Amino acid sequence: MKRVLWFATACLSLSAGAASAQERFPLWNGGVPGFEARASIPEMSQDYWTKHVNNPSVTAYLPDPARANGTAVLVVPGGGHALLVTTTEGDAVGKWLNDRGVAAFVLRYRLFREEGSPYTLDDARADTERGMRFIRAHASQFHVDPNRVGVIGFSAGGELARMASLSAPVRARGKGDAVDLLPARPDFSILIFPGPLHGDERVTKDAPPVFLAAANDDQCCSQPPIDILKLYRDAGASAELHIYRAGGHAYNLGERTDLIALKHSPQQIEDWLSDSGLLGHPAPATGAKLDPQPKAR
Numbered sequence: 529m530k531r532v533l534w535f536a537t538a539c540l541s542l543s544a545g546a547a548s549a550q551e552r553f554p555l556w557n558g559g560v561p562g563f564e565a566r567a568s569i570p571e572m573s574q575d576y577w578t579k580h581v582n583n584p585s586v587t588a589y590l591p592d593p594a595r596a597n598g599t600a601v602l603v604v605p606g607g608g609h610a611l612l613v614t615t616t617e618g619d620a621v622g623k624w625l626n627d628r629g630v631a632a633f634v635l636r637y638r639l640f641r642e643e644g645s646p647y648t649l650d651d652a653r654a655d656t657e658r659g660m661r662f663i664r665a666h667a668s669q670f671h672v673d674p675n676r677v678g679v680i681g682f683s684a685g686g687e688l689a690r691m692a693s694l695s696a697p698v699r700a701r702g703k704g705d706a707v708d709l710l711p712a713r714p715d716f717s718i719l720i721f722p723g724p725l726h727g728d729e730r731v732t733k734d735a736p737p738v739f740l741a742a743a744n745d746d747q748c749c750s751q752p753p754i755d756i757l758k759l760y761r762d763a764g765a766s767a768e769l770h771i772y773r774a775g776g777h778a779y780n781l782g783e784r785t786d787l788i789a790l791k792h793s794p795q796q797i798e799d800w801l802s803d804s805g806l807l808g809h810p811a812p813a814t815g816a817k818l819d820p821q822p823k824a825r
Contacts, residue, residue, distance in 0.1 A: 552587045555658045559583055560638075561702025563646075571636070577611040579642055584655040586633040586662060588671065589622035592596040599806045600672040602659045602714070605634070606683025606723075606778070609641040609652065616780045617682040624781060625680075628798060628807055631672050639686065649725065650698045656688040657697050657712035660744040665707045676806060677717035678736070680797075683749060683778065686722025693717040693736050695727030716804060718797060719756065721749040721777060730759045737766040739800045741793060743775030768800055770786065 552798040559567030559582075566582040573579075586602070603625070605617035612618065614636065637655035638647040660677060681689030692795035697712045714736050721742040738760060740753035753769055760767035771781075775790045782791040801807050 530554040530695065550583050550587060550589055552663070554583045555655060555662055556584065560655075561652075561700065561704075561743045566646075572632050574612065577607060578614040578636060579611050579639065581612065583637050584638060584658065585636050587619070587622070587636075588670065589619075589632040589634065589695055591625050591626040591627040591631060593671070595627075595629040596671060597807055598671070598673040599629070599676045599678070599801075600631040600633065600663050600667075600670065600803055601625055601718075602663060602680060602689075603632050603634045604637070604654070604656060604675070604681035604685030604689050606681070606685045606721075607639070608651070608723075609639050609684045609728075611639065611642070612636060613682070613778075616783060617778075620781065621680065621682075624794065628801070630801075630807070631670055631800045633659060633663055635685075648804065653698045653727070654700060656692050658700075658707070660712045660714060661690060661707045661710040664710045665720075676715055678718065678722065678806070679714040680718040680719045681722060682780065684723050684725075686719040686749070686752075687725040689690050689717055689719055690716070690722050690729045690752075691725075693738070694729040694731055694756075694759075716806065718800075719753060719790070721746055721779075722752045722756075723749050723772050724752050726752075729759065731763045731765060733764040735760065735763060737804055739768050739797060740768075741770040741772070741796070743772045743777070743779060743790070745774050746777045748777055770796055 546784045558564055569582040571580050572580055605612045605614055607613045618634040622634045625632040638651045639645055640647045640649050640652055663677050664674040679689040693714050700708050717738045719740050742750045742753045744750055757767050757769045772789050775787055777783055779785050779790045781794045818821045
């Protein structure tokens with residue numbers, strides 16, 4: 529594993545030195561295999577959303593080195609697979625994680641429900657999995673532990689985060705490269721009002737520890753977290769679920785509601801990260817494994 533990680537980093541290294549905060553990186557050099565000709569098609573962003581993603585990427589939000597703890601999170605915005613909510617479910621989340629010493633990588637993935645899209649759900653899944661591998665391939669440049677790379681997904685992004693966490697990776701188009709040899713499964717998962725789409729799942733006691741949350745009156749997305757909790761309980765895996773009395777869909781980090789419980793919901797995410805040993809200082813030695821089970825005191 530260490531040799532593969534070194535090889536991937538050597539083959540696809542970033543520019544010398546650490547990457548600067550809020551720098552954007554394409555997930556494939558030259559475009560997505562099989563869709564290279566579409567890489568130059570411009571994206572469209574307006575108000576809170578982004579569309580026309582043809583060259584998937586991550587935007588790195590790196591914390592102050594004095595606060596960095598070695599944990600990294602891939603941020604997967606929602607938008608019903610027709611657009612990406614790149615503000616409140618993307619950039620704002622990246623900054624929130626930075627304030628807690630976590631390196632964040634906001635994903636822009638291909639949209640299979642956008643009008644005229646040539647893509648499928650598997651293409652969005654491939655972008656998510658590539659995002660996980662990209663972080664691990666460049667862990668040394670970003671000063672993160674490749675064994676402390678998690679995911680947070682909202683709504684449609686929660687579906688993709690769930691698939692990356694609990695389903696076998698999709699087959700990449702083309703012949704692949706060194707990055708494709710790295711693991712795509714997150715070390716921990718945060719699923720915020722995830723939608724109902726999911727892949728073939730086999731949940732075991734070793735499934736990534738998961739934090740789940742939704743509002744009870746969310747007609748779309750209150751049931752999936754409950755379903756996931758049952759899978760985890762049956763397998764004896766580590767899970768925490770929060771179902772709020774009200775709030776509907778897309779309360780995000782509590783910025784769009786007057787409900788106090790939802791305004792406080794980010795603190796519950798932070799508490800879970802802390803209880804999981806992911807916010808510790810100083811940064812853990814590279815190669816340290818995340819232990820999903822608390823040790824007896």
